[in-house]
Amino acid sequence: MITLEQVWFKYPSGSLALQEVDFSVESGSFIAIMGENGAGKTTLAKHLNGLLKPSSGRVLVDGEDTRKKSVAQLARKVGLVFQNPDHLLFSESVRQEVAFALKNFGYPADVIETQVKRTLESLDLSEYADTSPFLLSGGERKRVALAAVLAWEPDYLILDEPTIGQDYQQKERLRNFILQLYSQGKAVVMITHDVEFVAECNPQVVLMSKGKVVGSGSADRVLSSDQLVEKASLVKPQMAKLFARLKPQGFPGDVVDVHRAKMLLEAKLVEVKGSVPQSP
Numbered sequence: 001m002i003t004l005e006q007v008w009f010k011y012p013s014g015s016l017a018l019q020e021v022d023f024s025v026e027s028g029s030f031i032a033i034m035g036e037n038g039a040g041k042t043t044l045a046k047h048l049n050g051l052l053k054p055s056s057g058r059v060l061v062d063g064e065d066t067r068k069k070s071v072a073q074l075a076r077k078v079g080l081v082f083q084n085p086d087h088l089l090f091s092e093s094v095r096q097e098v099a100f101a102l103k104n105f106g107y108p109a110d111v112i113e114t115q116v117k118r119t120l121e122s123l124d125l126s127e128y129a130d131t132s133p134f135l136l137s138g139g140e141r142k143r144v145a146l147a148a149v150l151a152w153e154p155d156y157l158i159l160d161e162p163t164i165g166q167d168y169q170q171k172e173r174l175r176n177f178i179l180q181l182y183s184q185g186k187a188v189v190m191i192t193h194d195v196e197f198v199a200e201c202n203p204q205v206v207l208m209s210k211g212k213v214v215g216s217g218s219a220d221r222v223l224s225s226d227q228l229v230e231k232a233s234l235v236k237p238q239m240a241k242l243f244a245r246l247k248p249q250g251f252p253g254d255v256v257d258v259h260r261a262k263m264l265l266e267a268k269l270v271e272v273k274g275s276v277p278q279s280p
Protein backbone atom coordinates (compact mmCIF):
# COMPACT_ATOMS: atom_id res chain seq x y z
CA MET A 1 0.00 0.00 0.00
CA ILE A 2 1.18 3.56 -0.73
CA THR A 3 -0.08 6.22 1.65
CA LEU A 4 0.21 9.99 1.53
CA GLU A 5 -0.45 11.51 4.94
CA GLN A 6 -1.18 15.22 5.10
CA VAL A 7 1.26 15.91 2.29
CA TRP A 8 2.16 19.47 1.38
CA PHE A 9 4.62 20.25 -1.38
CA LYS A 10 6.16 23.53 -2.47
CA TYR A 11 8.52 23.75 -5.46
CA PRO A 12 11.73 25.74 -4.86
CA SER A 13 10.21 28.45 -7.08
CA GLY A 14 7.56 28.95 -4.38
CA SER A 15 4.70 27.30 -6.23
CA LEU A 16 2.50 25.43 -3.74
CA ALA A 17 1.56 22.30 -5.71
CA LEU A 18 0.08 20.01 -3.02
CA GLN A 19 -1.89 20.95 0.08
CA GLU A 20 -2.99 18.62 2.87
CA VAL A 21 -3.26 15.62 0.55
CA ASP A 22 -4.41 12.35 2.12
CA PHE A 23 -4.44 9.61 -0.45
CA SER A 24 -3.79 5.91 -0.57
CA VAL A 25 -3.22 3.25 -3.20
CA GLU A 26 -4.01 -0.21 -1.95
CA SER A 27 -2.39 -3.25 -3.53
CA GLY A 28 -4.48 -4.35 -6.48
CA SER A 29 -6.49 -1.15 -6.78
CA PHE A 30 -7.24 0.77 -9.96
CA ILE A 31 -7.43 4.55 -9.61
CA ALA A 32 -7.78 7.44 -12.04
CA ILE A 33 -6.58 10.86 -10.89
CA MET A 34 -8.31 13.65 -12.78
CA GLY A 35 -8.37 17.43 -12.60
CA GLU A 36 -7.50 20.65 -14.39
CA ASN A 37 -4.07 21.67 -15.73
CA GLY A 38 -1.80 22.57 -12.85
CA ALA A 39 -4.00 20.77 -10.28
CA GLY A 40 -0.96 18.92 -8.91
CA LYS A 41 -1.51 15.48 -10.49
CA THR A 42 2.03 15.02 -11.83
CA THR A 43 3.48 16.38 -8.59
CA LEU A 44 1.45 13.78 -6.69
CA ALA A 45 2.61 11.02 -9.08
CA LYS A 46 6.24 11.94 -8.42
CA HIS A 47 5.60 11.56 -4.69
CA LEU A 48 4.37 8.00 -5.16
CA ASN A 49 7.79 6.75 -6.32
CA GLY A 50 9.85 9.07 -4.12
CA LEU A 51 11.11 11.28 -6.95
CA LEU A 52 9.79 14.21 -4.93
CA LYS A 53 9.69 14.18 -1.13
CA PRO A 54 6.98 16.09 0.72
CA SER A 55 7.74 19.52 2.21
CA SER A 56 5.64 18.35 5.14
CA GLY A 57 3.64 15.21 5.88
CA ARG A 58 4.90 11.82 4.74
CA VAL A 59 4.61 9.18 2.04
CA LEU A 60 4.83 5.50 2.94
CA VAL A 61 5.45 2.77 0.36
CA ASP A 62 4.60 -0.59 1.91
CA GLY A 63 5.15 1.02 5.29
CA GLU A 64 8.50 2.65 4.49
CA ASP A 65 8.98 6.40 4.47
CA THR A 66 10.11 7.55 0.99
CA ARG A 67 12.50 10.03 2.64
CA LYS A 68 14.55 7.07 3.86
CA LYS A 69 14.72 5.32 0.48
CA SER A 70 16.48 6.12 -2.78
CA VAL A 71 14.46 6.45 -5.98
CA ALA A 72 16.35 3.42 -7.33
CA GLN A 73 15.19 1.30 -4.38
CA LEU A 74 11.60 2.45 -4.77
CA ALA A 75 11.55 2.06 -8.56
CA ARG A 76 11.54 -1.70 -8.32
CA LYS A 77 8.16 -1.52 -6.60
CA VAL A 78 6.71 1.64 -8.06
CA GLY A 79 7.02 2.22 -11.80
CA LEU A 80 6.24 5.71 -13.07
CA VAL A 81 5.66 6.35 -16.76
CA PHE A 82 6.12 10.06 -17.37
CA GLN A 83 3.76 12.44 -19.07
CA ASN A 84 6.51 13.56 -21.49
CA PRO A 85 8.92 10.66 -21.73
CA ASP A 86 10.87 11.80 -24.81
CA HIS A 87 13.87 13.12 -22.95
CA LEU A 88 14.13 9.83 -21.06
CA LEU A 89 14.55 7.64 -24.11
CA PHE A 90 18.23 7.24 -24.85
CA SER A 91 19.04 3.73 -26.13
CA GLU A 92 19.99 2.81 -29.68
CA SER A 93 17.06 0.47 -30.13
CA VAL A 94 13.63 -0.10 -28.65
CA ARG A 95 14.77 -3.54 -27.49
CA GLN A 96 17.70 -2.04 -25.55
CA GLU A 97 15.50 0.67 -24.10
CA VAL A 98 13.05 -1.85 -22.72
CA ALA A 99 15.86 -4.11 -21.44
CA PHE A 100 17.76 -1.28 -19.73
CA ALA A 101 16.18 -1.34 -16.27
CA LEU A 102 16.00 -5.13 -16.24
CA LYS A 103 19.79 -5.21 -16.79
CA ASN A 104 20.28 -2.66 -14.01
CA PHE A 105 18.20 -4.78 -11.68
CA GLY A 106 20.51 -7.69 -12.48
CA TYR A 107 18.06 -10.08 -14.15
CA PRO A 108 19.67 -13.00 -16.04
CA ALA A 109 19.93 -12.65 -19.85
CA ASP A 110 17.31 -15.29 -20.67
CA VAL A 111 14.71 -13.69 -18.36
CA ILE A 112 15.45 -10.27 -19.89
CA GLU A 113 14.93 -11.65 -23.39
CA THR A 114 11.60 -13.26 -22.50
CA GLN A 115 10.31 -10.21 -20.63
CA VAL A 116 11.31 -7.80 -23.40
CA LYS A 117 9.70 -9.95 -26.08
CA ARG A 118 6.48 -10.34 -24.12
CA THR A 119 6.22 -6.63 -23.28
CA LEU A 120 6.92 -5.52 -26.87
CA GLU A 121 4.26 -7.91 -28.16
CA SER A 122 1.63 -6.75 -25.71
CA LEU A 123 2.17 -3.11 -26.63
CA ASP A 124 2.28 -3.74 -30.37
CA LEU A 125 5.93 -2.73 -30.65
CA SER A 126 7.62 -5.95 -31.84
CA GLU A 127 8.18 -4.65 -35.36
CA TYR A 128 10.22 -1.74 -33.95
CA ALA A 129 12.46 -3.86 -31.69
CA ASP A 130 15.60 -2.94 -33.63
CA THR A 131 14.60 0.64 -34.48
CA SER A 132 15.91 3.70 -32.66
CA PRO A 133 13.21 5.17 -30.38
CA PHE A 134 13.99 8.56 -31.96
CA LEU A 135 12.71 7.38 -35.34
CA LEU A 136 9.27 6.51 -33.98
CA SER A 137 6.10 8.60 -33.87
CA GLY A 138 5.07 10.40 -30.67
CA GLY A 139 2.43 7.80 -29.80
CA GLU A 140 4.87 4.93 -30.43
CA ARG A 141 7.53 6.57 -28.26
CA LYS A 142 5.00 6.90 -25.47
CA ARG A 143 4.36 3.16 -25.72
CA VAL A 144 8.11 2.45 -25.62
CA ALA A 145 8.33 4.44 -22.37
CA LEU A 146 5.43 2.40 -21.03
CA ALA A 147 7.06 -0.87 -22.12
CA ALA A 148 10.35 0.15 -20.48
CA VAL A 149 8.59 0.32 -17.11
CA LEU A 150 6.17 -2.57 -17.55
CA ALA A 151 9.00 -4.94 -18.42
CA TRP A 152 10.10 -5.23 -14.80
CA GLU A 153 6.54 -5.72 -13.54
CA PRO A 154 6.42 -3.23 -10.64
CA ASP A 155 3.73 -3.83 -8.00
CA TYR A 156 2.45 -0.27 -8.44
CA LEU A 157 2.21 1.23 -11.87
CA ILE A 158 1.73 4.99 -12.19
CA LEU A 159 0.80 6.21 -15.67
CA ASP A 160 0.84 9.95 -16.30
CA GLU A 161 -1.48 10.68 -19.24
CA PRO A 162 -1.11 7.26 -20.91
CA THR A 163 -3.69 7.86 -23.66
CA ILE A 164 -2.26 11.08 -25.06
CA GLY A 165 -1.30 10.64 -28.69
CA GLN A 166 -2.80 7.15 -28.89
CA ASP A 167 -5.28 6.30 -31.62
CA TYR A 168 -8.49 4.43 -30.89
CA GLN A 169 -7.03 0.97 -31.47
CA GLN A 170 -4.03 1.60 -29.28
CA LYS A 171 -6.26 2.99 -26.54
CA GLU A 172 -8.33 -0.19 -26.65
CA ARG A 173 -5.14 -2.23 -26.44
CA LEU A 174 -3.95 -0.10 -23.55
CA ARG A 175 -7.27 -0.50 -21.79
CA ASN A 176 -7.14 -4.30 -22.09
CA PHE A 177 -3.57 -4.29 -20.94
CA ILE A 178 -4.32 -2.16 -17.87
CA LEU A 179 -7.30 -4.35 -16.98
CA GLN A 180 -5.12 -7.42 -17.35
CA LEU A 181 -2.48 -5.96 -14.98
CA TYR A 182 -5.22 -5.07 -12.56
CA SER A 183 -6.64 -8.59 -12.69
CA GLN A 184 -3.13 -9.91 -11.91
CA GLY A 185 -3.24 -7.96 -8.66
CA LYS A 186 -1.05 -5.00 -9.69
CA ALA A 187 -2.11 -1.57 -8.54
CA VAL A 188 -2.62 0.85 -11.42
CA VAL A 189 -2.89 4.62 -10.98
CA MET A 190 -3.52 6.57 -14.15
CA ILE A 191 -3.54 10.31 -14.43
CA THR A 192 -5.71 11.49 -17.25
CA HIS A 193 -8.03 14.11 -18.72
CA ASP A 194 -9.63 11.46 -20.91
CA VAL A 195 -13.17 11.09 -19.49
CA GLU A 196 -14.25 8.62 -22.18
CA PHE A 197 -11.32 6.34 -21.41
CA VAL A 198 -12.03 6.47 -17.67
CA ALA A 199 -15.74 5.80 -18.25
CA GLU A 200 -14.92 2.62 -20.17
CA CYS A 201 -12.24 1.43 -17.70
CA ASN A 202 -14.35 1.97 -14.59
CA PRO A 203 -11.66 2.67 -11.95
CA GLN A 204 -12.07 4.55 -8.67
CA VAL A 205 -11.75 8.26 -9.48
CA VAL A 206 -9.91 10.83 -7.37
CA LEU A 207 -10.45 14.46 -8.32
CA MET A 208 -7.82 17.15 -7.76
CA SER A 209 -8.06 20.91 -7.97
CA LYS A 210 -5.54 23.56 -6.93
CA GLY A 211 -3.28 21.10 -5.13
CA LYS A 212 -6.06 19.45 -3.14
CA VAL A 213 -8.12 16.28 -3.39
CA VAL A 214 -11.66 17.61 -3.89
CA GLY A 215 -13.67 14.43 -4.42
CA SER A 216 -13.56 10.70 -5.04
CA GLY A 217 -15.81 7.78 -5.84
CA SER A 218 -16.61 5.22 -8.51
CA ALA A 219 -16.31 6.35 -12.14
CA ASP A 220 -20.12 6.02 -12.48
CA ARG A 221 -20.81 8.31 -9.57
CA VAL A 222 -18.11 10.92 -10.22
CA LEU A 223 -18.45 11.25 -13.99
CA SER A 224 -22.24 11.52 -13.88
CA SER A 225 -22.22 14.25 -11.23
CA ASP A 226 -22.53 17.81 -12.58
CA GLN A 227 -21.12 19.16 -9.38
CA LEU A 228 -18.02 16.93 -9.21
CA VAL A 229 -17.27 17.17 -12.92
CA GLU A 230 -17.40 20.95 -12.73
CA LYS A 231 -15.24 21.03 -9.61
CA ALA A 232 -12.42 19.35 -11.50
CA SER A 233 -12.92 21.26 -14.80
CA LEU A 234 -13.90 18.10 -16.66
CA VAL A 235 -16.74 17.40 -19.08
CA LYS A 236 -19.12 14.48 -18.71
CA PRO A 237 -18.60 11.49 -21.02
CA GLN A 238 -21.05 11.36 -23.95
CA MET A 239 -22.94 8.43 -22.43
CA ALA A 240 -23.49 10.37 -19.19
CA LYS A 241 -24.86 13.34 -21.16
CA LEU A 242 -27.25 11.05 -23.03
CA PHE A 243 -28.52 9.26 -19.91
CA ALA A 244 -28.98 12.53 -18.04
CA ARG A 245 -31.49 13.36 -20.79
CA LEU A 246 -33.10 9.92 -20.58
CA LYS A 247 -33.74 10.21 -16.85
CA PRO A 248 -37.37 11.32 -17.35
CA GLN A 249 -37.93 7.99 -19.17
CA GLY A 250 -36.97 6.12 -16.01
CA PHE A 251 -33.29 5.40 -16.74
CA PRO A 252 -30.71 5.69 -13.94
CA GLY A 253 -28.77 8.94 -13.92
CA ASP A 254 -25.31 7.48 -13.36
CA VAL A 255 -24.65 5.63 -16.62
CA VAL A 256 -21.25 6.54 -18.11
CA ASP A 257 -20.13 3.52 -20.15
CA VAL A 258 -21.33 1.83 -23.33
CA HIS A 259 -21.62 -1.65 -21.82
CA ARG A 260 -24.09 -0.63 -19.11
CA ALA A 261 -25.96 1.64 -21.51
CA LYS A 262 -26.46 -1.27 -23.90
CA MET A 263 -27.81 -3.54 -21.15
CA LEU A 264 -30.26 -0.90 -19.95
CA LEU A 265 -31.47 -0.08 -23.44
CA GLU A 266 -31.94 -3.77 -24.26
CA ALA A 267 -33.92 -4.27 -21.05
CA LYS A 268 -36.11 -1.32 -22.05
CA LEU A 269 -36.66 -2.84 -25.49
CA VAL A 270 -37.79 -6.09 -23.91
CA GLU A 271 -40.18 -4.11 -21.73
CA VAL A 272 -41.62 -2.21 -24.70
CA LYS A 273 -41.49 -4.78 -27.50
CA GLY A 274 -41.24 -8.06 -25.64
CA SER A 275 -37.90 -9.06 -27.19
CA VAL A 276 -34.55 -7.73 -28.33
CA PRO A 277 -33.68 -8.04 -32.03
CA GLN A 278 -30.59 -10.28 -32.30
CA SER A 279 -27.45 -8.47 -33.41
CA PRO A 280 -25.83 -10.00 -36.51
Ligand SMILES: Nc1ncnc2c1ncn2[C@@H]1O[C@H](COP(=O)(O)OP(=O)(O)OP(=O)(O)O)[C@@H](O)[C@H]1O
Nearest residue numbers: 011013015016017036037038039040041042043044
Ligand atom coordinates in the same frame (compact mmCIF):
# COMPACT_ATOMS: atom_id res chain seq x y z
N1 LIG B 1 9.33 21.90 -11.81
C1 LIG B 1 8.46 22.81 -11.34
N2 LIG B 1 8.90 23.95 -10.74
C2 LIG B 1 8.03 24.85 -10.25
N3 LIG B 1 6.70 24.74 -10.31
C3 LIG B 1 6.21 23.64 -10.88
C4 LIG B 1 7.06 22.62 -11.43
N4 LIG B 1 6.27 21.64 -11.94
C5 LIG B 1 4.99 22.02 -11.71
N5 LIG B 1 4.95 23.22 -11.08
C6 LIG B 1 3.74 23.94 -10.66
O1 LIG B 1 3.05 23.12 -9.71
C7 LIG B 1 1.65 23.10 -9.97
C8 LIG B 1 1.18 21.69 -10.21
O2 LIG B 1 1.77 21.19 -11.41
P1 LIG B 1 1.56 19.70 -11.94
O3 LIG B 1 2.53 19.51 -13.04
O4 LIG B 1 1.63 18.78 -10.77
O5 LIG B 1 0.05 19.79 -12.48
P2 LIG B 1 -0.81 18.73 -13.31
O6 LIG B 1 -2.07 18.52 -12.56
O7 LIG B 1 0.01 17.53 -13.61
O8 LIG B 1 -1.15 19.52 -14.65
P3 LIG B 1 -1.32 19.02 -16.19
O9 LIG B 1 -2.72 18.53 -16.34
O10 LIG B 1 -1.09 20.25 -16.98
O11 LIG B 1 -0.28 17.97 -16.46
C9 LIG B 1 1.43 24.06 -11.13
O12 LIG B 1 1.04 25.30 -10.62
C10 LIG B 1 2.78 24.14 -11.81
O13 LIG B 1 2.96 25.40 -12.40
Ligand SMILES: [Mg+2]
Nearest residue numbers: 041042043083
Ligand atom coordinates in the same frame (compact mmCIF):
# COMPACT_ATOMS: atom_id res chain seq x y z
MG1 LIG C 1 0.71 16.65 -15.33
